[in-house]
Amino acid sequence: MTQVAAPLITGMECHDIRFPTSLELDGSDAMNPDPDYSAAYVVLRTSEHEGHGFAFTIGRGNDVQTAAIKALEPYVLGRSTEELGALYREMTHDSQLRWLGPEKGVMHMAISAVVNALWDLRAKEAGLPLWLLLGEMPPEQIVDLVDFRYLSDALTPQEALDILRAAEPTRRERIEHLKANGYPAYTTSPGWLGYGDDKLRRLCLEAIEDGFTQIKLKVGADLDDDVRRMRIARETCGDAVRIAIDANQRWDVDAAVAWVRALAEYDPWWVEEPTSPDDVLGHAAIARGIAPIKVATGEHVQNRVVFKQLLQAKGLSYLQIDAARVGGVNENIAILLLAAKFGVPVCPHAGGVGLCELVQHLAMFDYVAVSGSMEDRVIEYVDHLHEHFVSPVVVAGGAYRAPLDPGFSSAMRPESITDYSYPGGPIWASTATAPPAATQRNHG
Amino acid sequence: MTQVAAPLITGMECHDIRFPTSLELDGSDAMNPDPDYSAAYVVLRTSEHEGHGFAFTIGRGNDVQTAAIKALEPYVLGRSTEELGALYREMTHDSQLRWLGPEKGVMHMAISAVVNALWDLRAKEAGLPLWLLLGEMPPEQIVDLVDFRYLSDALTPQEALDILRAAEPTRRERIEHLKANGYPAYTTSPGWLGYGDDKLRRLCLEAIEDGFTQIKLKVGADLDDDVRRMRIARETCGDAVRIAIDANQRWDVDAAVAWVRALAEYDPWWVEEPTSPDDVLGHAAIARGIAPIKVATGEHVQNRVVFKQLLQAKGLSYLQIDAARVGGVNENIAILLLAAKFGVPVCPHAGGVGLCELVQHLAMFDYVAVSGSMEDRVIEYVDHLHEHFVSPVVVAGGAYRAPLDPGFSSAMRPESITDYSYPGGPIWASTATAPPAATQRNHG
Numbered sequence: 001m002t003q004v005a006a007p008l009i010t011g012m013e014c015h016d017i018r019f020p021t022s023l024e025l026d027g028s029d030a031m032n033p034d035p036d037y038s039a040a041y042v043v044l045r046t047s048e049h050e051g052h053g054f055a056f057t058i059g060r061g062n063d064v065q066t067a068a069i070k071a072l073e074p075y076v077l078g079r080s081t082e083e084l085g086a087l088y089r090e091m092t093h094d095s096q097l098r099w100l101g102p103e104k105g106v107m108h109m110a111i112s113a114v115v116n117a118l119w120d121l122r123a124k125e126a127g128l129p130l131w132l133l134l135g136e137m138p139p140e141q142i143v144d145l146v147d148f149r150y151l152s153d154a155l156t157p158q159e160a161l162d163i164l165r166a167a168e169p170t171r172r173e174r175i176e177h178l179k180a181n182g183y184p185a186y187t188t189s190p191g192w193l194g195y196g197d198d199k200l201r202r203l204c205l206e207a208i209e210d211g212f213t214q215i216k217l218k219v220g221a222d223l224d225d226d227v228r229r230m231r232i233a234r235e236t237c238g239d240a241v242r243i244a245i246d247a248n249q250r251w252d253v254d255a256a257v258a259w260v261r262a263l264a265e266y267d268p269w270w271v272e273e274p275t276s277p278d279d280v281l282g283h284a285a286i287a288r289g290i291a292p293i294k295v296a297t298g299e300h301v302q303n304r305v306v307f308k309q310l311l312q313a314k315g316l317s318y319l320q321i322d323a324a325r326v327g328g329v330n331e332n333i334a335i336l337l338l339a340a341k342f343g344v345p346v347c348p349h350a351g352g353v354g355l356c357e358l359v360q361h362l363a364m365f366d367y368v369a370v371s372g373s374m375e376d377r378v379i380e381y382v383d384h385l386h387e388h389f390v391s392p393v394v395v396a397g398g399a400y401r402a403p404l405d406p407g408f409s410s411a412m413r414p415e416s417i418t419d420y421s422y423p424g425g426p427i428w429a430s431t432a433t434a435p436p437a438a439t440q441r442n443h444g
Numbered sequence: 445m446t447q448v449a450a451p452l453i454t455g456m457e458c459h460d461i462r463f464p465t466s467l468e469l470d471g472s473d474a475m476n477p478d479p480d481y482s483a484a485y486v487v488l489r490t491s492e493h494e495g496h497g498f499a500f501t502i503g504r505g506n507d508v509q510t511a512a513i514k515a516l517e518p519y520v521l522g523r524s525t526e527e528l529g530a531l532y533r534e535m536t537h538d539s540q541l542r543w544l545g546p547e548k549g550v551m552h553m554a555i556s557a558v559v560n561a562l563w564d565l566r567a568k569e570a571g572l573p574l575w576l577l578l579g580e581m582p583p584e585q586i587v588d589l590v591d592f593r594y595l596s597d598a599l600t601p602q603e604a605l606d607i608l609r610a611a612e613p614t615r616r617e618r619i620e621h622l623k624a625n626g627y628p629a630y631t632t633s634p635g636w637l638g639y640g641d642d643k644l645r646r647l648c649l650e651a652i653e654d655g656f657t658q659i660k661l662k663v664g665a666d667l668d669d670d671v672r673r674m675r676i677a678r679e680t681c682g683d684a685v686r687i688a689i690d691a692n693q694r695w696d697v698d699a700a701v702a703w704v705r706a707l708a709e710y711d712p713w714w715v716e717e718p719t720s721p722d723d724v725l726g727h728a729a730i731a732r733g734i735a736p737i738k739v740a741t742g743e744h745v746q747n748r749v750v751f752k753q754l755l756q757a758k759g760l761s762y763l764q765i766d767a768a769r770v771g772g773v774n775e776n777i778a779i780l781l782l783a784a785k786f787g788v789p790v791c792p793h794a795g796g797v798g799l800c801e802l803v804q805h806l807a808m809f810d811y812v813a814v815s816g817s818m819e820d821r822v823i824e825y826v827d828h829l830h831e832h833f834v835s836p837v838v839v840a841g842g843a844y845r846a847p848l849d850p851g852f853s854s855a856m857r858p859e860s861i862t863d864y865s866y867p868g869g870p871i872w873a874s875t876a877t878a879p880p881a882a883t884q885r886n887h888g
Contacts, residue, residue, distance in 0.1 A: 060540035105549015
């Protein structure tokens with residue numbers, strides 16, 4: 001992308017950053033009763049820029065995730081973003097590191113953090129927001145970013161090229177559309193399990209006032225509660241608002257079908273993560289059992305191989321990419337291309353710490369250069385922790401405004417990095433917040 | 445099991461242990477050209493015994509794996525093996541740690557190491573080898589060890605109980621059979637990719653002399669080489685010896701079918717890991733494409749949910765449990781029960797560091813209390829690194845002898861722990877062995 005040689009990466013810093021979100025029950029759901037939203041955070045330095053990336057976790061284990069990122073330092077030091085594609089492949093295919101997955105879990109999320117930091121750096125070097133950098137890239141270069149291993153029975157490089165070339169002539173009008181109108185969002189803020197009925201009702205009304213046409217409720221802990229909350233939400237929102245439900249992997253296959261059917265009279269738009277993210281066949285069985293209600297999943301899907309199968313098996317109708325779980329931007333491009341091949345809309349997962357900031361770029365790139373469509377597509381929005389970012393998302397009128405600052409919007413403010421560092425930062429050192437301890441055990 | 449209260453766990457130690465196996469190309473295959481066989485090793489201490497466990501890795505990243513085990517210390521300190529079932533569930537269901545998988549990769553392997561160490565401790569407290577401790581356990585207690593979440597569409601607790609009860613009346617005769625005859629083994633030692641033709645031929649002859657009736661060849665790097673090596677092996681071994689082939693995840697679906705068909709004239713017994721361990725549908729397509737040659741897989745299968753699907757989709761004909769990748773003994777019991785339900789033989793993966801020592805106990809438990817059968821069942825055997833263990837496996841006449849020492853055979857000799865500690869141990873401090881470095885990159 002750059003016309004002159006990109007400067008070498010001369011330094012890498014890692015930070016274990018945790019926010020005491022469990023105190024407010026923000027982010028509480030059927031499987032995650034007390035998350036402390038956290039980031040295993042990495043900064044890559046050159047003489048001119050910094051590239052920031054992170055893995056999102058929910059508390060305990062963020063130290064392990066940070067150690068995994070640190071283990072990648074020898075790969076990037078002395079390299080530059082001109083080698084980004086090669087670096088992605090080297091880290092993913094390193095046979096010894098691969099043994100720890102392969103391509104899943106802590107080590108893969110670490111690669112994601114570093115790859116995303118490299119993209120933040122590259123976009124800053126180019127002086128462009130990432131979505132526009134990618135959205136203006138020639139189709140051949142985009143295809144070169146993808147690792148097609150294990151995909152060829154569903155998507156070949158030539159098919160990927162055809163998809164990208166079909167969208168190429170009309171890219172410019174979609175770029176202008178995004179700059180003018182942004183990208184539609186939906187909000188999960190009303191629906192956390194830990195909230196009372198009055199708060200649910202109030203937040204539903206606020207969501208409508210804020211221009212959202214879709215909200216999401218967490219379900220799966222207690223059926224009677226879910227029926228009541230779903231009824232309240234539907235009564236409050238009316239029929240024009242789509243209400244998605246999210247079980248966060250709570251159910252076995254038969255239980256998922258029964259539970260969703262019990263909520264069917266309130267017209268749920270999709271059910272998200274009904275069961276284990278590993279259970280392709282289970283998702284397919286649930287999809288058949290609850291039709292015409294749709295299945296959505298993806299935030300915990302480990303890599304492109306599982307997404308490929310979910311598409312092949314018709315296990316999902318909405319594909320929810322996560323910006324920081326699979327192998328970063330490169331693997332997400334593969335997943336966007338798979339979704340386009342199968343004609344399935346991508347509705348990204350967001351929330352957490354900084355996931356909204358990241359994933360907006362991928363959805364906008366998808367619109368510009370891959371699917372070319374916004375139909376039935378929305379990006380999740382959760383309205384907390386954005387204040388910690390240098391270029392926070394701007395959501396207005398129910399839409400993400402197109403980010404214009406150079407980079408991947410991934411950089412956290414220096415004072416937030418300092419204040420929330422665990423366990424030494426001032427927030428955690430104060431007596432007001434109890435650090436995560438082994439005594440806070442959850443029995444699932 | 446114990447009649448008096450089990451003593452509390454008062455200490456936990458972790459060790460990063462690495463063996464410089466890359467110098468000899470032992471363990472080289474199409475995906476792993478230069479492994480340094482390693483163990484992220486844990487010791488649990490009570491006032492009376494030590495429980496040992498480990499995750500097996502192949503070098504770089506063993507520090508990350510060790511850090512993940514260390515993160516579990518707060519769960520086990522002050523607890524005892526009487527709470528083993530609860531501890532397994534607490535670690536697996538801890539919502540914050542679960543986010544790092546769920547139930548896969550580094551964090552899940554860490555749980556495996558700790559769970560296995562708890563079982564080693566418990567078996568020592570009972571004064572029994574693990575296979576016999578489990579083999580004499582009442583069916584109800586065994587069922588209580590299993591986490592049935594996500595399994596109920598394939599296996600219910602009642603079905604598991606029925607399987608165990610059906611085998612119960614004849615357990616004693618199978619225990620005596622094991623003590624007298626051991627359990628059949630096959631050997632992978634002749635077939636590593638890095639070995640020359642003469643060494644292959646010599647090791648095939650040695651395998652036959654040693655009483656093995658099945659060997660395994662690594663394949664997948666170069667088809668012409670594989671045809672030549674397979675021909676040499678078949679000519680050397682004759683028709684009575686089964687020759688399995690192992691591609692270590694090298695192929696996409698279509699390539700797997702074509703490659704295996706090209707070797708079909710030499711009558712391969714099974715093809716192992718033809719593609720990504722995550723690709724259930726791919727395995728099923730390959731199984732259809734290469735029939736009557738069979739598919740075997742499992743050493744990299746992340747958990748019981750993926751095994752469930754491989755069975756449901758007929759993606760494998762031989763199920764290869766690994767003792768240290770899924771959530772330890774408890775999850776492997778679930779997998780043995782699933783295999784029994786589907787009538788698929790379990791042929792464990794072994795090799796590495798100490799995997800033979802561990803997995804023999806699980807195969808023998810399966811024979812005694814679950815499947816009740818040895819038909820078409822063999823445990824992999826690789827003849828290196830056993831000298832580092834306190835109670836190494838004994839393989840004679842092509843069979844694992846039943847281990848009789850109390851415990852899980854998981855304890856490494858103290859001097860091996862010291863000598864091979866990385867990076868400070870004397871083996872790595874010497875100039876004769878180059879430590880793993882980032883410059884040793886593999887491009888897959």
